[in-house]
Amino acid sequence: MLRRINLTFSHMLVTLLAILSSLALILVVAQTIAWRLSEAKVEAFSTTVLERSVYLLRQAQGIAQQNARNDNTPPCSEADLSRLRSLLWNYQLIKDVGRVNQQGLICSVLWGRVTPPLPLMQKGEPTKQLAGATFLHLPVANGVEATALRRHGLIVFLSPFAFSRFESDPDTALFSALTMNKTGTERYFSVGRGADELSQALNGQSRWNYIVKKSCSPHYDLCAIAGAHAAGFFNESPIIIGFILFMSVFTGTLISLCWHFWRSKKTSLSARLQRALAQGRLSLVYQPVFEIQSGTMSGVEALLRWEDDDMGAISPEVFIPLAEETGLMRQITEYVTARAFSEMRELMQRHPFTLSINISLMDLLADDYLHFLSEQARLQGVTPGRVILEITERQGGDLENMSCAIARFKRAGFLIALDDFGTGYSTISWLSQLDVDEIKIDKSLSDSITTHSLNKTLLVNLILLLKSMPQKVVFEGLEEAEQVNYLRSHFPQSYGQGWWYSRPLDKISLQQFLISDK
């Protein structure tokens, strides 16, 4: 009951965690996308404002150039004003154009003659230069301010509506921009209601979630810097927010379902293994090992088999790691030991072969397994010197502890083999430090004899190295005559195991094999 409550609680916790983590992940992705899109929009805005500013300047320059080409009429005469009026007609972003002298504005198309002249008092700012003209912010009448460019005797008033369309456009209404020279020392136009906030950002007062982008003109000493707050997830429409929330719940539920499915499959597989073990329904097969030179059988390796009623044959490659994970390994090793001894003892009395049993590193390091093994050997009348314990290491172990444990087993008379040499688990450094009796060369290395996956020189040198070792060397997984022939001529004192000689056999078939082999 308590276990059931625990399981339901852990299922709920995993579901909740999966939903929350997918929500967090989707939010991070959505926010990143929103940020990138906002960046692209602010960048595009800075380019548009720059283009508009350059267009405005070109209009002002255009009017000044046309005026220079026709300069014979007296300034502010009727003919002069009339010509300026017709010039103004062509420039949509120019509001007014007039003449100035030392005293100030003396006439303009909109104001006519100005008497006395209106002094050109810059609005508290130092005089700025822009595109070869003097740039001015002028108070021209009560409550009227103008932005103007003055070149020699001509003054051009820019339209105050030059940038107003950006403020009324819903796409750019929340954006701001400032145009300035490239070094940022002189500011000319300001666009949008948030220009003050942009100024603060430029002055180093960093704003949370605020994007700033800059575009500069290749022709003028002019840049536009735009700024805006990045669009956030919660600024999106309720449909998009709803969709994202739905996707999070959906993905989270899917992940937790997969997790539950995987857990229950694993749990049920380990429960089945435990049952099969308790009911003694796991069987053993024995794969013979042969002397390469004489072809005589010298030993057998016990290999565990599991045939589940519903799932069929399950490979040791699946259930041995599962048993390691779920703490069933000791039971398995003891089961194999007892069964192999009882099945092989008679045959071993009649034929002088060795019996190899796979044990895990944990079994090797535990004192009680040695005790169990010795007891079984004594009870069943199996000579320890004919039992080889194959250490199959999957996790990597402490060499000093292993060395001590091996010494204990050897003192009790058992032989030790290092399995899977060449797979990365058993390495040369192990060989030099562990006092083992046999080295089992992994199938992947045996395969290299025919597949040439190992450079021939490397193979020859590896065989030279193995020949120089005092241990018995067994090549596993020999499937082809070519491999056996190669070993016969290059390493005749080695041993071989594999389908070329024999598949793993049950007890009866092994008995028949031994009779026919005589």
Ligand SMILES: Nc1nc2c(ncn2[C@@H]2O[C@@H]3COP(=O)(O)O[C@H]4[C@@H](O)[C@H](n5cnc6c(=O)[nH]c(N)nc65)O[C@@H]4COP(=O)(O)O[C@H]3[C@H]2O)c(=O)[nH]1
């Ligand atoms: N393709 C091919 N395969 C060949 C050939 N000759 C032998 N084999 C297979 O190679 C494996 C050799 O056993 P291993 O390296 O100890 O590798 C074993 C061993 O690590 C583990 N295992 C099997 N039985 C036991 C056991 O009782 N206890 C423990 N701890 N591990 C076991 O499971 C692994 C796989 O066992 P199996 O599936 O029985 O697979 C066996 C055997 O059937 C061949 O010529 N070609």
